[in-house]
Amino acid sequence: MTETTSQPIPSQSKRNMFQQLELDVRLLGMIGAFVILCIGFNILTDGRFLSPRNLFNLTIQTVSVAIMATGMVFVIVMRHIDLSVGGVLAVSSAVMALVQTKFLPTYLGLGFDHPLTWIIAIAIGLSIGTLIGAFQGWLVGYQSVPAFIVTLGGFLVWRNYGWLFTSGQTIGPLDKNFLVLGGVSGTMGEAMSWTIGVVAVAISLWAMVSSRRGRIQHGFPAKPAWAEGIVMGIVTCAILGFVWILNSYDIPSRKLQRMFEAKGEVMPEGLEVGYGLPISVLILIATAIVMTVVARRTRLGRYIFATGGNPDAADLSGINTRLLTVKVFAIMGFLCALSAVVASARLQNHTNDIGTLDELRVIAAAVIGGTALAGGAGTIYGAILGALVMQSLQSGMAMVGVDAPLQNIVVGSVLVFAVWLDIQYRKRLGAKI
Amino acid sequence: MTASEVKTAQQRRIDGDTPLVELKDICVSFGGIHAVDHVSVDLHPGEVVGLLGHNGAGKSTLIKVLSGAYQMDSGEIRINGNKAEIHNPRDARSYNVETIYQTLALADNLDAASNLFLGRELITPVGLVDDAAMEAECRKIMGGLNPNFSKFAEPVSALSGGQRQSVAIARAVYFNAKILIMDEPTAALGPQETQMVAELIQKLKAQGIGIFLIDHDVHAVMELCDRASVMKNGQLVGTVNIDEVTDDDLLSMIILGKVPKQAVA
Ligand SMILES: Nc1ncnc2c1ncn2[C@@H]1O[C@H](COP(=O)(O)OP(=O)(O)O)[C@@H](O)[C@H]1O
Numbered sequence: 119m120t121e122t123t124s125q126p127i128p129s130q131s132k133r134n135m136f137q138q139l140e141l142d143v144r145l146l147g148m149i150g151a152f153v154i155l156c157i158g159f160n161i162l163t164d165g166r167f168l169s170p171r172n173l174f175n176l177t178i179q180t181v182s183v184a185i186m187a188t189g190m191v192f193v194i195v196m197r198h199i200d201l202s203v204g205g206v207l208a209v210s211s212a213v214m215a216l217v218q219t220k221f222l223p224t225y226l227g228l229g230f231d232h233p234l235t236w237i238i239a240i241a242i243g244l245s246i247g248t249l250i251g252a253f254q255g256w257l258v259g260y261q262s263v264p265a266f267i268v269t270l271g272g273f274l275v276w277r278n279y280g281w282l283f284t285s286g287q288t289i290g291p292l293d294k295n296f297l298v299l300g301g302v303s304g305t306m307g308e309a310m311s312w313t314i315g316v317v318a319v320a321i322s323l324w325a326m327v328s329s330r331r332g333r334i335q336h337g338f339p340a341k342p343a344w345a346e347g348i349v350m351g352i353v354t355c356a357i358l359g360f361v362w363i364l365n366s367y368d369i370p371s372r373k374l375q376r377m378f379e380a381k382g383e384v385m386p387e388g389l390e391v392g393y394g395l396p397i398s399v400l401i402l403i404a405t406a407i408v409m410t411v412v413a414r415r416t417r418l419g420r421y422i423f424a425t426g427g428n429p430d431a432a433d434l435s436g437i438n439t440r441l442l443t444v445k446v447f448a449i450m451g452f453l454c455a456l457s458a459v460v461a462s463a464r465l466q467n468h469t470n471d472i473g474t475l476d477e478l479r480v481i482a483a484a485v486i487g488g489t490a491l492a493g494g495a496g497t498i499y500g501a502i503l504g505a506l507v508m509q510s511l512q513s514g515m516a517m518v519g520v521d522a523p524l525q526n527i528v529v530g531s532v533l534v535f536a537v538w539l540d541i542q543y544r545k546r547l548g549a550k551i
Numbered sequence: 552m553t554a555s556e557v558k559t560a561q562q563r564r565i566d567g568d569t570p571l572v573e574l575k576d577i578c579v580s581f582g583g584i585h586a587v588d589h590v591s592v593d594l595h596p597g598e599v600v601g602l603l604g605h606n607g608a609g610k611s612t613l614i615k616v617l618s619g620a621y622q623m624d625s626g627e628i629r630i631n632g633n634k635a636e637i638h639n640p641r642d643a644r645s646y647n648v649e650t651i652y653q654t655l656a657l658a659d660n661l662d663a664a665s666n667l668f669l670g671r672e673l674i675t676p677v678g679l680v681d682d683a684a685m686e687a688e689c690r691k692i693m694g695g696l697n698p699n700f701s702k703f704a705e706p707v708s709a710l711s712g713g714q715r716q717s718v719a720i721a722r723a724v725y726f727n728a729k730i731l732i733m734d735e736p737t738a739a740l741g742p743q744e745t746q747m748v749a750e751l752i753q754k755l756k757a758q759g760i761g762i763f764l765i766d767h768d769v770h771a772v773m774e775l776c777d778r779a780s781v782m783k784n785g786q787l788v789g790t791v792n793i794d795e796v797t798d799d800d801l802l803s804m805i806i807l808g809k810v811p812k813q814a815v816a
């Protein structure tokens with residue numbers, strides 16, 4: 119940031135190069151901060167932080183908050199807030215746990231681990247989350263109760279419904295098929311993960327090429343071919359690198375041996391098998407893709423951003439902003455229930471404190487990821503990266519052995535600092551905050 | 552072109568043709584304030600009717616009833632002689648009523664094309680928003696309206712007042728408005744851009760569009776309008792033919808609330 123005064127000409131041309139790449143400067147900044155964070159923790163932990171094992175765990179720990187953070191982007195873009203996400207997660211988890219351990223096996227007589235159980239449980243859980251969200255959205259949109267109040271109430275109400283339903287007991291162990299969605303117990307293996315990675319690269323490159331072709335066809339300015347090539351290279355490396363990391367965490371040989379014994383086979387000497395992509399991460403990736411498409415390429419998304427930018431303009435343009443509010447909160451509720459699936463499957467039980475403080479993590483992830491509380495601005499990938507930064511910070515400090523109170527002090531300060539930095543950045547751009 | 556389309560708005564009124572828009576006996580109140588108090592105005596195709604009056608006279612409130620932003624307490628709206636039910640901006644659009652609001656109704660965080668098509672996006676066969684097609688259309692219409700306009704990729708918050716105004720105007724013009732409402736369209740503009748708006752009004756008028764023009768500038772009204780309706784304290788002072796009055800007549804209507812005797816339209 120200091121080079122601008124001394125050497126105006128080179129810095130100018132450098133900026134042009136970045137402009138031509140059309141990379142999101144804020145995204146680069148966040149990735150940079152994240153990389154520094156990782157390297158720092160890695161040095162402090164003698165290389166344990168960046169070990170495949172820790173990166174794998176970090177990834178599956180981030181999923182639940184990241185899924186909800188994508189929905190929080192929409193809520194905050196609409197100038198609302200949702201303080202109830204942890205509570206909605208808890209009640210959805212409670213209901214799903216009861217359905218799969220009590221209602222279906224015993225009362226309906228399907229027995230334990232019936233192949234339909236997990237599907238029915240998840241369908242019910244997702245419906246409940248969506249309904250709760252829609253109800254809160256109706257209170258906000260049609261009854262004009264501020265979202266802060268509605269969801270502050272929800273923060274107290276929903277979790278405690280879960281408590282009432284379960285009489286405060288831990289419910290588990292959950293259905294065997296359901297547990298596959300949690301992380302460690304459900305991974306794709308190395309070969310499948312590479313396949314998925316290669317397909318993902320192919321689709322991304324195809325999407326970029328076709329979008330570029332579209333711009334050229336219409337005669338719009340497109341970025342130079344070399345810039346496009348660099349961006350494509352970065353995307354390819356990122357996807358394949360991610361798969362490579364998750365593939366390099368090997369299943370412990372004791373566990374592998376047991377898996378072979380279960381099939382009645384003998385494990386070959388010196389065999390090493392990586393976990394590969396966890397199914398929960400695939401759920402997150404699918405969520406991210408769908409939410410990004412909704413945000414950028416659908417009317418719903420366009421209206422969410424327009425309403426956040428200028429609610430009156432949206433109204434006068436004939437957008438039904440009340441119904442839109444219901445939809446946005448319903449999406450948030452759905453994603454809370456989806457997170458409940460991943461979170462309870464990862465923990466293998468439903469406990470009453472599941473998702474406690476998640477509302478704060480989720481809001482922090484969205485805000486660190488560049489969602490403006492004033493509304494109208496935010497990205498899905500930013501929120502996911504925000505969730506990853508929060509989780510890394512927390513587990514990194516735990517690994518280093520930072521005391522619990524100090525951990526919270528750091529996380530809180532980082533949140534405020536990140537938003538302050540963001541405001542400075544926007545001011546320099548001359549944008550309204 | 553049929554004979555009736557060549558007729559001037561003045562001739563239509565003399566012949567007693569059905570007006571394009573009739574606002575009859577409209578009342579709107581906010582709490583105890585009668586913002587619009589039994590006001591009636593009408594508009595013919597190809598006619599520009601100026602709405603004049605002090606700040607707070609009720610001009611914006613009156614036209615917002617027609618654009619669907621406000622609900623009237625009593626009164627009637629007729630379009631082409633038929634009673635029109637306008638309860639929200641979508642209803643108004645379905646009658647081809649387009650409005651350029653005094654406070655520009657643009658979403659600052661979106662680009663020009665997204666604003667132009669807000670609420671009426673072009674979509675691809677699979678139902679996704681077709682940004683490329685919208686940008687292409689936007690470039691086309693802006694090329695005609697404001698050839699210097701080039702900031703298609705930026706959010707409209709990065710535009711000047713005049714550029715923003717041309718986006719707002721483009722939005723009203725693009726969708727085949729038959730009835731156009733312009734609430735102080737030149738308030739934020741420099742002389743050159745004001746001239747652009749004046750030319751546009753002439754062009755639209757020639758196409759047979761009926762225009763309600765709210766403007767503070769009496770000279771502009773004298774130049775652009777066929778008739779003028781003056782409001783004061785929520786009530787209609789009167790409606791006059793522009794070629795039968797002077798600037799001073801209009802000013803005295805605005806300030807004193809008196810109609811010159813010779814010129815009641
Ligand atoms: N949404 C509203 N709520 C309350 N009062 C309003 C509202 N809109 C307009 N008014 C009042 O109605 C009167 C007419 O306002 P307006 O139609 O904006 O005047 P004009 O456009 O002629 O300057 C004013 O007294 C104004 O304060």
Ligand SMILES: [Mg+2]
Nearest residue numbers: 610611612653
């Ligand atoms: Mg006004």
